[in-house]
Amino acid sequence: MFKTSRIAEIAIATVLIAGIAGASFAQDAAAVIASRQAFMQGVTRMSSAVSTAAAAGDMTAAKAAAKTLDDGWKAFATQFPAGSDSAAGKTRAKAEIWSNATGFKAEMDKALAASAALVAATNGTDKDAMANAVSNVNGVCVSCHNDFRGPRG
Numbered sequence: 823m824f825k826t827s828r829i830a831e832i833a834i835a836t837v838l839i840a841g842i843a844g845a846s847f848a849q850d851a852a853a854v855i856a857s858r859q860a861f862m863q864g865v866t867r868m869s870s871a872v873s874t875a876a877a878a879g880d881m882t883a884a885k886a887a888a889k890t891l892d893d894g895w896k897a898f899a900t901q902f903p904a905g906s907d908s909a910a911g912k913t914r915a916k917a918e919i920w921s922n923a924t925g926f927k928a929e930m931d932k933a934l935a936a937s938a939a940l941v942a943a944t945n946g947t948d949k950d951a952m953a954n955a956v957s958n959v960n961g962v963c964v965s966c967h968n969d970f971r972g973p974r975g
Contacts, residue, residue, distance in 0.1 A: 834853070851903075851910030858901045858915070861894050867962065868894070876952045882917050884952065885917065885944040888937075895937040899930040914972045921971075929966040936962045 868891040875883035902919055919926045936958045943955035 823890070851906040854901055854906045854934055855911045855913045855915075858898065858906075859913070861898045861901075865891070865896065865959075869959055872944065873953060873956050876944070876949050881944065881947065885941075888941045888944040890918065890940045892937040895933050897932060902926070915975070916970050916972050919970050926966075929970060932958070933962045933966065 863922070868887055871887040872884050872891065875881070875887060903914070904920065907913065907915060907917060907920060938950070939961055940955040943951045946952075
């Protein structure tokens with residue numbers, strides 16, 4: 823059985839990550855990279871938390887997880903300042919993030935829109951709409967990774 827307290831733990835952790843992200847421009851490049859990586863590692867867990875909570879009928883937890891994920895995406899989209907590429911530390915962020923800034927911004931805009939749509943879906947009770955919204959968030963991840971994330975190395 824799904825436990826709401828686990829959602830709360832994940833939500834708190836993600837909010838802390840987002841808080842760190844908000845201060846990323848004041849940090850050095852290695853810290854920015856670490857913050858980006860921490861968020862990326864939590865995206866799947868947060869998406870799953872929304873799905874699991876909705877399936878269990880815990881709409882409060884689903885809304886909280888979706889909001890936390892949305893806040894994280896908003897912070898994440900700002901975490902690619904010049905100098906935070908592979909020269910600054912171990913990262914799978916491709917150089918195309920900076921050389922094709924317009925394309926990368928378009929992907930971030932898609933992620934932000936998909937995340938906002940997920941939040942909107944959790945305001946209802948349609949579990950299929952929520953599942954589709956989670957799927958859309960995950961689809962944006964795949965799309966962006968294809969062009970802007972390098973292989974494990």
